[in-house]
Amino acid sequence: MDWRVPLADLDYGKEEEEAVLNVLRSRWLTMGAVTQEFEAQFARLTGSKHAFAVSNATQALHLACLALGIGPGDEVIVPSLTFVATTNAVLYTGAEVRFADIIGPDELTIDPESIEQAITPRTKAIIVMHYAGYPCRMHAITALAEKHGLAVIEDAAHAPGASLDGKALGTWGALGCFSFFSNKNLSTGEGGMVTTDSDELAEHVRLQRSHGMTSLTYDRHKG
Incomplete structure (x- = not known):
């Protein structure tokens, strides 16, 4: 028996090939009309007010x-x-990381009890990661965050399209971060997305996504 599992096994066909060719034919390869439509559709998919396409989930x-x-x-x-x-992503900001353990071998997501044990007066946020698309215990985690006045960032790199109790993963916290790498269930080859319902946080993301430029090059130069 061959136990080898491919890193990426993407089901691409004629529709996807034609979509890529249409982008090439448009001569506008980055941050153009297709990107804007992708952001709009992803916002609808997740039920988010704002969605920003980025280079990868690390940037998100x-x-x-x-x-x-x-x-x-x-x-x-x-x-x-x-x-x-x-x-x-935390270290890039100059902040420090504190680790919380996972629940166990049968539930590979962060343990709310371990989170509470890791909280100190310097704690500002919690990043949860929905491992393999399985949701963290978001009811307990969001209650814990509210109790201690902490923000929640969702690393939903594995979870485009996944939900918990009818609410999309990536929308339970202040911001959701997604990956579209080649081995993800929704792939653009490389790529990521930031989602949020906060106008204030959205403005910060918009400002810092591309060197302070808050409008797309496409909008400024499409003619």
């Missing part, structure tokens, strides 16, 4: 931390089982 997580004003002197709680980007 970094922007989420920046939007919340996380920086030197702050601590952010992250799960002990996650991709290194989750922690690196």
Whole structure:
């Protein structure tokens, strides 16, 4: 028996091939009309007020931390089982990481009890990661965050399209961060998305996504 599992096994066909060719034919390869439509459709999919396409989920997580004003002197709680980007996004801001354990081998998501044990006076936010699309215990986590006055960032890199009790993953916290890498269930090859319902946080993401330019190059130069 061959136990090898491909890193990515994407079901692409003629429709996807034609969509890519249409972008190439448009001669507008980045941050154009297709990107804007993707953002709008993803916002509808998740039920989010705002959705911002970015280069990858690492940038999405970094922007989420920046939007919340996380920086030197702050601590952010992250799960002990996650991709290194989750922690690196915190470290990029100058803040420190505190790890909370997962629930166990049968539930690979962050443990609310371990989160509470990791909270200190310097804690500013909690990053949860929906491992393999399985939701964290968001009812308990959001209640805990509210109790301690903490923001919640959702690393939903594994979870485009997943939901808990009818509410999309990535919309339970202040900001949701998604990945469209080649081995994800929704792929653009590379790419990511930040979602939020907060106008204030959305403005921070918009401002910092592309060097302070709050409008797309496409909108300024499409003619």
